[in-house]
Amino acid sequence: MIEFYNVSLNIDGKAILKNVSFRLFKGEFAYIVGPSGAGKSTILRLIYMDTFPDQGMVIVNNYSSAKIRAHEIPYLRRELGVVFQDFKLLPDRTVYENVAFALRATGVKAKEIRHRVVRVLNEVNVAQQRSKLPEQISGGERQRVAIARAIINNPFIVLADEPTGNLDAQNSREIMEIFERINRKGTAILMATHDQLLIDQYPHRVIKIEEGRIVSQ
Amino acid sequence: MSLGFSIKEGIKGFGRARMATFVTITSVVLALIMIGLFILLAINIDRWVGEKRKHLEVEVFLEPGFTEAQAQKIVQKLKELPGVRTVRYISQEEAARRFKKEFGRDVQEVLGTNPLPPSCILRLQPAYQNAESIKRLSRIVRTWDGVSDVVYGQELLKVIDRYVTLIYLIIGGLGLVLLIVATVLVHNAIRLIIYARHETIEIMKLVGATRAFIRRPFLVEGILYGAIGGAIADVVIWILMGVMKNWVYADIIQNWQTYAIVLALGILIGFISSELSVNKYLNKLI
Numbered sequence: 001m002i003e004f005y006n007v008s009l010n011i012d013g014k015a016i017l018k019n020v021s022f023r024l025f026k027g028e029f030a031y032i033v034g035p036s037g038a039g040k041s042t043i044l045r046l047i048y049m050d051t052f053p054d055q056g057m058v059i060v061n062n063y064s065s066a067k068i069r070a071h072e073i074p075y076l077r078r079e080l081g082v083v084f085q086d087f088k089l090l091p092d093r094t095v096y097e098n099v100a101f102a103l104r105a106t107g108v109k110a111k112e113i114r115h116r117v118v119r120v121l122n123e124v125n126v127a128q129q130r131s132k133l134p135e136q137i138s139g140g141e142r143q144r145v146a147i148a149r150a151i152i153n154n155p156f157i158v159l160a161d162e163p164t165g166n167l168d169a170q171n172s173r174e175i176m177e178i179f180e181r182i183n184r185k186g187t188a189i190l191m192a193t194h195d196q197l198l199i200d201q202y203p204h205r206v207i208k209i210e211e212g213r214i215v216s217q
Numbered sequence: 218m219s220l221g222f223s224i225k226e227g228i229k230g231f232g233r234a235r236m237a238t239f240v241t242i243t244s245v246v247l248a249l250i251m252i253g254l255f256i257l258l259a260i261n262i263d264r265w266v267g268e269k270r271k272h273l274e275v276e277v278f279l280e281p282g283f284t285e286a287q288a289q290k291i292v293q294k295l296k297e298l299p300g301v302r303t304v305r306y307i308s309q310e311e312a313a314r315r316f317k318k319e320f321g322r323d324v325q326e327v328l329g330t331n332p333l334p335p336s337c338i339l340r341l342q343p344a345y346q347n348a349e350s351i352k353r354l355s356r357i358v359r360t361w362d363g364v365s366d367v368v369y370g371q372e373l374l375k376v377i378d379r380y381v382t383l384i385y386l387i388i389g390g391l392g393l394v395l396l397i398v399a400t401v402l403v404h405n406a407i408r409l410i411i412y413a414r415h416e417t418i419e420i421m422k423l424v425g426a427t428r429a430f431i432r433r434p435f436l437v438e439g440i441l442y443g444a445i446g447g448a449i450a451d452v453v454i455w456i457l458m459g460v461m462k463n464w465v466y467a468d469i470i471q472n473w474q475t476y477a478i479v480l481a482l483g484i485l486i487g488f489i490s491s492e493l494s495v496n497k498y499l500n501k502l503i
Contacts, residue, residue, distance in 0.1 A: 074425045074428070075425065078425035082423050088419070088420055088423070101424070105421050105424050105426035106426065107430075153425070
């Protein structure tokens, strides 16, 4: 369901990815590992089509990077969830509003929004904090809110870019447990990380990337 | 997609940057007041010019001693000329009566005879109430037998024809400049607002909001800037017109259409400027 065919990408004359090919199957959990600047985040950006390959092709479900039109990109993004190291929450909105925002932006009706937001906040254990602003909750809780927002549209995959990078060991484990739970329900996870300890604790397929090339998978 | 959500977001955004909102609305108000006053000035000049043209008379003097029957032939010929609306014949006797009314003296008593020639007073159709048409008409009539002279307010007509168009052009040009200035001001304000909220836009994109959905709150915000600016400008113009009527010139006219135009221009400025800024920003992103 996600396929990279000989993908190369240059940014400002610098080769970020070189001839990258891999497949990620339905319900799979995989890590993309490699040093900083290796191209991990770029692979995720190529999947949610924030950038496009110079050569090769990325296929995400029925969408191809070679054929997708600008107006189709929002619909692709509704089929996947994205989580970042810095959470990317709206600071002037409550936990509830941050999660509900993803549904409002996609035109879901108010009645359904309430029901779904409450359910997903319970799922990631932040329902108690729903009326608080992001600055009033801990880093671990913020990342749970970001995960809640990523899964609220029932995506087939969650893309996580260093989701534990700003968290301590305890919070990192809790976040990983949430990803494990989500994955057990059938949602694929593709996580960019360089935290070897977590990979050892939660072993899954590892796609190793160095200087823009896949060196093992 | 929920339009209500977009409107709510637009209104929320409107209250977020209060100083920027105040400065932008003030600038829009000032520009729209000027535009409104220009429109009213143009309307009043137009009315004044219209009145002058409407009462414009061309007087065709006939040879003294012309008989009534001969004069009627001229009257008939004048009526057949293109652009002539009415022709009124002034006999020598009536000319003497008009002289007495105007100067308080009986010309017959003063001179012992009535030297005033009979004449025809022409009123023209609106399309012919200009210096060029009247000059052409006068040239034709002067060649007729029995016509001694053709007189009309040449100087006034020349002034009207030459300067009024120039005044309209100046008013229109200044109005256009002010419109552009107001649009640029709102455009800049919205650009700053968009920049301040680039994170929100990024998140909207990430969760799959369409371009139209992302744009809408900013359009609402821009329209609000324009509408509030337009409404305030209307109130100020209305007060200014009241003061001018009471203290300067009571015959000044105003109409509701001017107020509607000012409000509509405000909304249009807000819409166009926010549309430009949002599109520019989104084109960079998507």
